[in-house]
Amino acid sequence: MFTIDPILSFLSFQETYAIVGVSKNKKKFGRMVYDELKKKGYNVLAVNPNTFTIDNDRVYGTLGQLPKDVKRVIILTPKSQSADIIQQAFDLNMTHIWLQQMCDTPKALGLGKSGMAQFIYGNCILMVAEPVKGMHAFHRSIKRVFGAFPRLKN
Numbered sequence: 001m002f003t004i005d006p007i008l009s010f011l012s013f014q015e016t017y018a019i020v021g022v023s024k025n026k027k028k029f030g031r032m033v034y035d036e037l038k039k040k041g042y043n044v045l046a047v048n049p050n051t052f053t054i055d056n057d058r059v060y061g062t063l064g065q066l067p068k069d070v071k072r073v074i075i076l077t078p079k080s081q082s083a084d085i086i087q088q089a090f091d092l093n094m095t096h097i098w099l100q101q102m103c104d105t106p107k108a109l110g111l112g113k114s115g116m117a118q119f120i121y122g123n124c125i126l127m128v129a130e131p132v133k134g135m136h137a138f139h140r141s142i143k144r145v146f147g148a149f150p151r152l153k154n
Contacts, residue, residue, distance in 0.1 A: 006120055007128050010072065010096050013041055018066050018094075020085050021076035021103075022046035024054055030076035033100075036126055045070065063088045072096040074125055075103055082108035090116045098125060 017037065021030035034054070037044050045066060046059040053059055060066050063073065063085070073089050075082055075098065082103050089097050090111075099112055099121040112119035126136040 016043045016070045018073045020047040074098045076100045079105050086111045
């Protein structure tokens with residue numbers, strides 16, 4: 001059974017998170033994550049090569065354009081882009097990578113598991129970034145019932 005410790009280590013209100021795959025479209029999941037984490041008080045920076053601003057916030061075209069102190073990235077891109085984003089994060093010495101569930105490929109998972117950074121995959125960020133409410137709280141409780149949600153170390 002995997003534990004929640006790496007997830008708790010990843011989440012910190014003192015850190016800045018790059019979110020790759022944020023869309024101008026509020027109905028797209030990347031945008032929902034960006035808006036929700038921002039609303040919860042997380043310091044988030046949007047990354048999308050196809051837009052310059054979202055709600056008057058600057059959008060960075062690539063990870064390489066981010067401030068150098070950003071070391072955590074949440075990947076919400078189409079599967080075909082995930083491995084390239086992970087490699088870019090490694091090249092920039094990012095220390096924490098969250099690959100959103102359903103964004104993985106064997107190549108992306110292989111890269112992520114290489115040990116170059118703390119790597120979290122197979123979970124939804126909105127099921128763990130407190131406070132968790134609504135549909136995400138329900139999904140988390142279902143995963144707990146079936147033993148598919150990370151547990152605290154005993």
